[in-house]
Amino acid sequence: MDEKQLKNDFDANILGVFNTPSIWLDKGKGATVWDINGKRYLDFIAGIAVCGTGHCHPNVTGPLCEQAKQLIHCSNLYGIPKEVELAKRLCNISGFDKAFFSNSGAEANETAIKLARKWAHVHGKKHFEVITAKNSFHGRTLVTVTATGQPKYQKGFGPRPAGFHHVPYNDVEALKETVCDRTAAVMLELIQGEGGIIPASQEYVNCARDICNDTGTLLIFDEVQTGMGRTGKFFAFEHFGIRPDIITLAKALGSGFPIGATLATDDVARVFSPGDHGSTFGGNPLACTAALATLDVIKDEGLVENSAKMGAYLSDAMRLLAASEESYDCIESIRGKGLLVGVSFTRPFASSFKDACAEKGLLVGSIGEFVMRLVPPLMISKEQIDEAVDTIKDVCRIMTQH
Numbered sequence: 400m401d402e403k404q405l406k407n408d409f410d411a412n413i414l415g416v417f418n419t420p421s422i423w424l425d426k427g428k429g430a431t432v433w434d435i436n437g438k439r440y441l442d443f444i445a446g447i448a449v450c451g452t453g454h455c456h457p458n459v460t461g462p463l464c465e466q467a468k469q470l471i472h473c474s475n476l477y478g479i480p481k482e483v484e485l486a487k488r489l490c491n492i493s494g495f496d497k498a499f500f501s502n503s504g505a506e507a508n509e510t511a512i513k514l515a516r517k518w519a520h521v522h523g524k525k526h527f528e529v530i531t532a533k534n535s536f537h538g539r540t541l542v543t544v545t546a547t548g549q550p551k552y553q554k555g556f557g558p559r560p561a562g563f564h565h566v567p568y569n570d571v572e573a574l575k576e577t578v579c580d581r582t583a584a585v586m587l588e589l590i591q592g593e594g595g596i597i598p599a600s601q602e603y604v605n606c607a608r609d610i611c612n613d614t615g616t617l618l619i620f621d622e623v624q625t626g627m628g629r630t631g632k633f634f635a636f637e638h639f640g641i642r643p644d645i646i647t648l649a650k651a652l653g654s655g656f657p658i659g660a661t662l663a664t665d666d667v668a669r670v671f672s673p674g675d676h677g678s679t680f681g682g683n684p685l686a687c688t689a690a691l692a693t694l695d696v697i698k699d700e701g702l703v704e705n706s707a708k709m710g711a712y713l714s715d716a717m718r719l720l721a722a723s724e725e726s727y728d729c730i731e732s733i734r735g736k737g738l739l740v741g742v743s744f745t746r747p748f749a750s751s752f753k754d755a756c757a758e759k760g761l762l763v764g765s766i767g768e769f770v771m772r773l774v775p776p777l778m779i780s781k782e783q784i785d786e787a788v789d790t791i792k793d794v795c796r797i798m799t800q801h
């Protein structure tokens with residue numbers, strides 16, 4: 400394939416919100432992908448924490464192909480048995496009572512926010528405000544980009560929907576001061592993903608729950624990136640021993656097939672009546688098949704346990720590298736939980752570091768110029784982690800010109 404032509408066609412035809420790709424992928428298997436020229440890459444970005452079961456797991460592609468031959472779509476005008484089965488299984492695993500399916504993380508969060516506002520409305524409260532954290536990321540729709548606590552994503556899109564406030568993350572006092580009788584919900588990530596892999600403190604999460612209890616405010620955890628085993632527990636909230644009223648999921652839920660989910664307690668969910676919300680594609684047969692197959696693979700292959708084990712192995716290996724002479728002092732710290740790992744650099748070169756890794760056959764992510772994101776598939780092995788860390792070691796040397 401002519402890559403130059405592809406790039407020209409990309410620039411000519413795709414809305415200019417993405418940089419012109421320098422790598423064009425063709426196929427994937429497990430933690431490996433190949434580009435259109437046959438070059439092999441070890442994938443430590445996994446579609447941005449999406450391909451938890453690895454690329455094209457046969458137990459996901461098999462059921463998907465079968466379902467595609469049987470019924471791809473029929474809308475929510477008719478019942479879809481697999482949607483009910485998926486809701487039952489997710490409620491069972493999470494302890495929530497009701498599920499709503501959509502197609503992305505942004506939509507799952509949009510649903511959560513609508514649910515919170517309707518809940519406040521039904522309870523006769525004037526609450527409509529939603530408090531989120533500075534540096535958070537909740538999506539790109541007008542509401543979720545407003546909920547997102549990063550001005551760079553909001554510039555030029557005003558006027559934005561009213562009723563959103565951003566407070567400093569992990570700041571208990573700021574949260575206490577901001578929640579008031581107008582607040583409908585507090586929405587938080589338990590590890591800020593797009594914000595640079597910043598974990599919430601136990602004290603902060605405890606305090607968020609207490610304040611919400613005391614003020615009749617809903618607590619929403621955005622687990623779009625942290626859910627589905629990514630942090631070494633099925634849901635990140637399990638690390639904290641705190642239950643929110645609503646959680647949102649997407650990314651890894653369908654192993655790459657688009658699906659989002661909003662899970663809520665009965666008390667909250669019952670404020671929605673027929674017609675209050677909907678989605679043409681949400682929870683369609685193919686999406687539900689992908690998510691059910693994903694749940695099977697996660698269980699059958701012990702991927703949550705592997706995420707905890709391999710996450711610790713990867714973080715330890717990176718800490719060892721950071722402390723060794725081979726890091727050339729370019730690594731400042733290692734953050735995160737399970738296989739959601741952030742490596743912060745002492746100098747602003749994360750995007751060129753990422754490009755140098757790719758050159759050597761390793762795909763990683765960058766967040767701003769100071770953080771590298773490592774989010775391999777949850778079935779990653781020790782050998783693959785060793786290979787990735789060796790490459791990162793090489794790149795440290797190249798980037799620091801030793």
Ligand SMILES: Cc1ncc(COP(=O)(O)O)c(C=O)c1O
Pocket residue numbers: 502503504505506508536537538539588592593621622623624625649650
């Ligand atoms: C925590 C979090 N919430 C929401 C989103 C938005 O998800 P989507 O891109 O599927 O709309 C993301 C995407 O990165 C995310 O990390």
